[in-house]
Amino acid sequence: QGAVEVAIELNSLSKTFNMAGWRVGMAVGKPEFLDAVLKVKSNMDSGMFLGIQKGAVVALALGADWFDQQYKVYSKRRELIWQLADLLGCTYDRKGVGLFVWAKLPEGSDAESLIDDWLYHYHVFITPGIIFGSNGKGYIRFSLCVTEEKIKEVIQRFAT
Structure with a gap:
């Protein structure tokens, strides 16, 4: 309870979805915290390859x-x-x-x-x-x- 006010939750698709090494995951948290992460991230690289993003979408929909x-x-x-x-x-x-x-x-x-x-x-x-x-x-x-x-x-x- 209340974690969203003080923390960002990170998760990866690496082990769960056999996508190790693809460096795809997610972050959930307060919008201003996520904005700060995105600001840093956007200065580190130019984004993730679209094919990996599409693969992640399919993986997250698996039953x-x-x-x-x-x-x-x-x-x-x-x-x-x-x-x-x-x-x-x-x-x-x-x-x-x-x-x-x-x-x-x-x-x-x-x-x-x-x-x-x-x-x-x-x-x-x-x-x-x-x-x-x-x-x-x-x-x-x-x-x-x-x-x-x-x-x-x-x-x-x-x-x-």
């Missing part, structure tokens, strides 16, 4: 069926990533949500050395958690934006 389908896609990918993490001897939280699975490497493992080894021997790159800050030390991060087929291929590479 619950689309979200249900996306949930199924990411759930299947998550299950496969868990298989891969198990294969690599990692632990992870099965209650985690989002587009990434964070996995703790076996005790005493050095993420950077492992990742180099995996890259050279299996031709697979898995993101070391440390690049996201010191709390990521000892972890790796898997993206669920990779297709099921690619995840299965990676599992196969490590399994053989």
Whole structure:
């Protein structure tokens, strides 16, 4: 209650609508606050490509069926990533949500050395958690934006 008097709410279509990197979102708030944002924004760039704007309009009109389908896609990918993490001897939280699975490497493992080894021997790159800050030390991060087929291929590479 009353937030519109003191705050601007920002939202992005990046993760929710698979538009990461497109830099499309919205701001809601008091008109004078939004005017100030627009003044700064108009001096930073000349606007967003019309095709991206049209894509955002379509995305915002999607119904619950689309979200249900996306949930199924990411759930299947998550299950496969868990298989891969198990294969690599990692632990992870099965209650985690989002587009990434964070996995703790076996005790005493050095993420950077492992990742180099995996890259050279299996031709697979898995993101070391440390690049996201010191709390990521000892972890790796898997993206669920990779297709099921690619995840299965990676599992196969490590399994053989």
